Amino acid sequence: MTALRDDTASLPGEGRASLFPVAERFLRRFHEARPKAGDLGTRLAKVRAEIAATGTYRHTPAELAYGARVALRASGWCPDGVPWRGLLVRDLRGVRDAADVAAECARHLRMATGGGTVRPLVSVFAPDTPWRPGPRIRNDQLVRYAGYADGGTVTGDRRLVEFTTRVARLGWYGPAERGRFDLLPLVVETGHEGVTAHPVPRAAVLEVPIAHPEHAWFAGMALRWHAVPVISNLRLHIGGIDYPAAPFNGVYLARSIGEEAFAADRAYGLAPVVAQRLGLDTSSDRTLWRERVAHEFTRAVVHSFDRAGVTVQHSPEAYLPAVEPTGGPAFLRQAQARVR
Structure with missing residues (x-):
């Protein structure tokens, strides 16, 4: 799969003194991109006062949507050619309880896969604040x-x-x-409830049965895979504010299912089974039997998703390139919750 924003490096410590410069850089970038957003000076003064009073500030809905879209486009999971407004952002900052987070994650799955046409989507839950951490999702993807x-x-x-x-x-x-x-349950951690597990409704998960365009016996293996990769264990960092639960999805690359899940020994390990059915020489890796099997698995995934009318990409070139974080909005590895 193309590179995923999963960086251990975070921006410098953002206390009251250092948060405003980070916020200012983001707000200037936002207003440059959105000149009709209002007077920048007025907005900066309001944010400065809010930080002085509370140690944090609240993004406007437009700022949140802009930051989330920038981060999604830089994540490496966003297909090229998706229009800016085609990147959907759900503002769920009022959601903090674990059961509600889980319910909204199920809704995210339904929205992202409705009708089989996968839509890039970000669901942004409550942020970390100086007095209370936001919720966290411990699964690396919503569906596993x-x-x-x-x-x-x-x-x-x-x-x-x-x-x-x-x-x-x-x-x-x-x-x-x-x-x-x-299906594994969704594991959600909140400051007031601790760590809890919540079933993912099977009805919310669109799955594709896997068959091969030439080998009928492939269907007999009874394989299937979920339609959309929703990354859920990274934090969304916008202008100095961390949103620790901000699941986002792009579109699957076929080989990440066929090669990295079905064929790989560290996952389902089905390469030897398929190699035997194909009559391949497995006496040495130099016969390239593993590469042949991975290719056939990927062909099966593309064929099956196409037949089911579910979006899938077959080439890494179909994605926008991952962009290294340089202080702008980004999806980053989780930081520890900061509660004062």
């Missing part, structure tokens, strides 16, 4: 399939074995009959 370790075998996604184990400590154990595509 469990990985169950039993002795030396794993059922499901090997990448999620550790997370599945941690979720079990919260009281979730999955269905009685465990399968390869059991």
